[in-house]
Amino acid sequence: MHKVFSVPDPLRKTPTHYCPGCGHGIAHRLVAEVIQDLGIRGKTIAVAPVGCAVVAYDYWKFDCSEAPHGRALAVATAIKRMQPEKIVFTYQGDGDLAAIGTNETIHAANRGENLSVVFINNAIYGMTGGQLAPTTLLGQKTSTSAAGRDKKLHGYPLKISEMLALLPGVCYLERVSLHNPGEVLKAKSAIRRAFQNQLEGLGFSLVEVLSPCPTYWGLSPREALDWIRDVMQKEFPLGRIK
């Protein structure tokens, strides 16, 4: 018998602090698998966000930096420009990338920085206690929208990936999901492509990952995946955006 599935080398075997059923754990593994498959572990530098994934550097076995909340793409820009031979990526939540960091996101994309972005959209601020995020769905209850998101009060779910598609510096945008094993495999292919584009010098690539936060959605882990399948992906359609 030989091993056909195990922890990829770039992922530490230490247990994570994530809640049971949290999508961050799956996404961390996918990134590690892609880095292993592409053989780029020795030259990859990650920039971790502020959010539940703030200590991603404790879980990955390659070089990582940390950025102030929302500034991951500014930090990544500096690293990549100083060391263009390195493979540099950011890993950011919706609060990080599409609220406090909207400015950095748009300008890094518009400059066409040769970077890869893994954007974890869980429609919530997980780390701080389940507050409304720019990507929270209309009607979704959060700790700061107890009666559900109201378009008159909070505006509409922000489709930052579709907005970025307008920028000529952006080479690749795809929205994927973690709601079943088949979708997880598609998510891995998209992340691989975002890294491959950087290896080929093609410019800014971003993969938006619809990811469960069972804790602040108030659902069991399986119900959270089914909510992505039945509700969330209607607002955030899967597939290639650019």
Add this chain to the structure above:
Amino acid sequence: MAKVVIDRDKCKGCFLCVSFCPKGIIKKSARLNKKGLNFVEVDPKGSCAGCLQCAVICPDCCIEIYK
């Protein structure tokens, strides 16, 4: 037949693997792991299809598969 090995102390008892296994051979254990959580175990009498679905969905990378 494939063989599934689950790291019970890393398992957080999310039961996603249980819900996706097409053979229904992963079960919640009545015992608790070091974290005090109900881990999951494979029914030793079950026959694993080696489809990898449990391992692919596990958020905590607790599952190893041998073929």
